[in-house]
Amino acid sequence: MFQTFIDLMGKAGYLGIAIMMFLESLFPVFSSELILSSAGYSAGQGRLNLIGVIAAGTIGSLAGAVFWYGVARRIGYVRLKRWVGRHGRWLTIRPRDLERLNRYFDTHSRSVVLFGRLFPPVGTLICIPAGFAAMRVPRFVLFVTVGTALWVTLLTMAGYYLQGFHDRIVAWLDPLAAIVLSVLVLTYLYRVVTWRCDDA
Template identity: 40%
Template sequence: MTEWITDIVERMGYWAIGLLMLLENVFPPIPSEVIMPLAGYTAADGGLNIILVIICGTIGTVTGAAFWWWLAGKCGERRLKKLADRHGRWLTLSANEIDHVDAWFDRHGSWAIPVAHIIPGLRTLISIPAGVFGTPFPRFLILTTLGSAVWNSLLAGAGYFLGRQFSAVDRYLGPAGLTIMAAVLLYYVYRVITFKPSVENA
């Protein structure tokens, strides 16, 4: 995959960075841990401007996150509760628990959204509760831009300063992202197995 990303970035430059980072958020197996360090290395080699690399990467990230926010918003909390009444075990939430999650997100969304964007494996997921629970788009946009700009700056900066060793970033962060995703999946399976409807929805 690294060779494929390298070829696209060399041929399309900034457009490729923005497009790949958008796809990374819509289709997570495309790793930002490869895209942004590679772009940073290309900037260090004189092919691109590091500031524009970070800006284009962040625009792509935010656009991809906005897609999931919009899609989750179309579902909405009311529809989610109806699904919980019918298929609570597979959602691992009852309608009553959704209210608690909503209240938690209202209190902590201001830090949860940007922090999730610097944690491999959670960048895409955080946009879904933000959309479902009605985080206003301007607020979502600002918080997502903040978190993604920090993450993209770190990755691009690593590639810029590591030079040809930029692949070391993916060597360490790639497994970390897979570990987090595996942990999320295992937790989901555990929730499905142990799920019990709340008294209000029993």
């Protein structure tokens, strides 16, 4: 399974990596850890350029963060909360989650946008209250870019250096990757099925 992801990253190229990282920001069924470590591993095999992988991963993830920031800023808290109450099932987000994010953002410094990017999926969701608060665009983009680039680099480099232990790593990670992917999919499906808008 892990080898399959490595091959997929090699074939997808930089645009494919960017798209997958963007989708990872929208749907929790995707895993940035699996995407980037596989892409870094593929770079270690010489199929991709390491800097290109980091750039593509950063751009894709940043696009997802800017998307959520733009949605929150344009729609506003009340309207977005109402929308989540109707359609949040597919993103597994409830109105209560927006309330908690808003309180967390108000309580802490706005620099949480920078450090929050290191802890997915919180890093993506924290962009929503930043949009509600109309955080200045240059400041938001700067903080989120730095945090995103650091996170993407760490994951990509991990996969890159693991390539030196190819045989042992693949033998060990193949079943692990299948388990992780299965858990992610099952968790997402469970959250979709059991989603309740009891706090809209």
